[in-house]
Amino acid sequence: MPQAATQEGEASGSGPTLALRRGRSSTVSATPTTTTRSMALVRARRKPPGSQSPQEPPVRSPTSKRKRGAAANQKSKERTRTRDEEEEEEEEDGVSSAGSSPIRAPQIPDALYEDLDMLKAIQDIHDAYDEKLGRQMELPTLYLHTCKPPTCLSTNPKLLRVRESTTKTVLAAAPSPSVIGLSSSVGRHSLTRCSGFWVDWDEENKKGTVLTTAHLIRTKSPSSNDWLGKDEYAPKAKVFVHFRDATTEKATMLYYEKHYNLAMFEVRVDEPVQLLSFNDDVKSAEEVFELGRDESSFLTIGHGMVQYLNPNLLERHHYLYVHGTDEHPKYDNGGPVIDFDGKIVGMLYMYVSLLHACMSIHCGLRKRGTENKQILRMSRPHLGLKFSAMKLLDPPLIEQILVKCSIDSGLIVQEVSEGSPAEKLGFRVGDVIECLNGKHVSTTVELENMLLSKYVEGSSGLNSEVDIEVWVFHMRRSLWRSKTLTVKISDDAEVIVRGASYEDCIIGIVSGTA
Structure with missing residues (x-):
């Protein structure tokens, strides 16, 4: 050297x-x-x-020449x-x-x-x-484990006893892959990157359907209060599906829903995709994984336990809460949440029952053909009310309500939209609703399931009105009453506006908060 x-x-x-x-x-x-x-x-x-120089002729034996x-x-x-x-x-x-x-x-x-x-x-x-x-260092066997931080399957001591089996479960959900990455842009401006998963594959047309979050095409989100409905979307945004082998394919939007933050896209796929099954009976404290893919299509994994919580006043009723994972994940927003058997129990802030409603829409689209893609909607009645579940309160609070009102279950009214039919009928904050149309409701997720199961229908139901019989306990009068609430069916995001009195405005101006 x-x-x-x-x-x-x-x-x-x-x-x-x-x-x-x-x-x-x-x-x-x-x-x-x-x-x-x-x-x-x-x-x-x-x-x-033993070879010779190109300039030297090959040496041959004279004897061999004579004999041959x-x-x-x-x-x-x-x-x-x-x-x-x-x-x-x-x-x-x-x-x-x-x-x-x-x-x-x-x-x-x-x-x-x-x-x-x-x-x-x-x-x-x-x-x-x-x-x-x-x-x-660019070799997969050397590069990935040095540039990517280890996931919970390698670092969480709680998973030691099931690490081998859960690794197989997660990898079983990743091939084909079931979990994919998506990105969006408007013109030259990139919007966001998130995850999604396959929910259908059309063998005849070689097309797959991806379910993800509507955040993928969201252009503005000026408020953290979901009930104000101020988010703006770009339905014509360019969306690309990023496969695990670093290839991309342009996707076509089939449908997006603002209230439940869902979107479905169609993309060309030559080979069959892997479809995961669903678990409709996820329990509180059940351990689950949140799956997603980052900008390199590298699998991301979050681990936690399902917990039943009441949404705060800024959150919708249908949220799925997973304790122990990142509250604001960068890439798995839109990816599936799976149990230890590899079955989907929901997606970030979304129970699986609502995904079924979205799937019923997709099935309707497939039956009616591509020429009528805009017919079906996830329509639901807009009650103009926010609730919390009594059964999810702290036990001492449940006991006090039981002692004073003889009520131990139902939905507590947290907010009434100004000028809504509910406000005009006398619904007030603190009242308790026990039944809708004769069916007992104990959680906000049950409420959403009930509303969707009956009102996922065609365009004939949109913007029409429907009567809902409500069994309500007026807390201020300590009286049970049956009220008929006439509400509008819509596929748009429900908006609940909190009213402000003259006195509230004066106080806000004086305090500098108006």
Whole structure:
């Protein structure tokens, strides 16, 4: 190596940049240099063993010439040529695979660093070594575990007892892949990147259907209060599906729903996709995984436990809460939440029952054909009310309500939309609703399921009105009453506006909050 470095140094000039790299050593090695000596060695290795120089004619035995006839001599030449060609190919294969030989760190004597004419050559040697190390680190077996942080399956001690089985479960949900990445843009402006999963595959047309979040095409979100309905969307945004092999395919939007934050897209897929099954009976404290894909289509995994919670005043009624995972995930917003059997129990902030309603819409689209894609909607009655479930309150509070009102179940009214039919009928904050249309309701998710199960229908139901019989306990009068609430059916996001009195406005102006 010193000799090669000397030759290259004399030809390349010098430079003072290697003083700090003197005496450098490593357990890994340098790439071969392109010096005169190394190239000569490569050319020498290319020649088959025992072969002669191209300028020298082949030496043949006179005895063999006399004993062989013309035909035998020709066959012998062909056999000899074939054997030589095979040996030469084997030698060339050996040389061409030299790039996969072990990498060795350049070992350069300290004396060479003192020669300024050698510094440029030494620098080239180290640069080549670093370049080869970089190429080596791009191998999947080396690169991924150094650039990607470990997931909960490797770091969470609570999963030690089930690590092997849960790894198989997660990987079973990832092939084909069931979990995919999506990105969106409007013009030259990128919107966001999120995850989704396959819910259908049309074998005849070679098209797959992806379910994800409507956040994928959301352009503005000026308020954290979902009930204000101020989010804006771009239905004509460009959406791309990112496959696991780093290929992309443009997707076509089938449908998006603002209230439940859902969107479905159709994309060309030549091979069948893997469809996961659903679990409709997820329990509180059941352990689940949140799956997604990052900007490199690398699988992301979050682990936690399902918990039954009341939504706060800013959140919709249908949220699925998973304790222990990231509250604001970067990529798995829209990805599936699966149980330990690999079945989907929902998606981020979305119970699986609502996904079924979305799937029923898709089935209707498939039956009616592509020419009527805008007919079906996830329509629901807009009650103009926000609720919390009594059964999810702290036990001492449940006891107090039971003692004072003899009620231990139902939905507590948290807010009444200003000017709504509910407000005009006398519904007030603190009242308790026990039944709708004769069916007992104990949680907000049950309420949404009830509303959707009856009112997912065609366009004839949109913007029409429907009567709902409500059994309500007026807390201020301590009286049960049956009220008939006439509400509008809509596929838009329900908006609930909190009214403000004159006194509230004055207080807000004085305090500086108006």
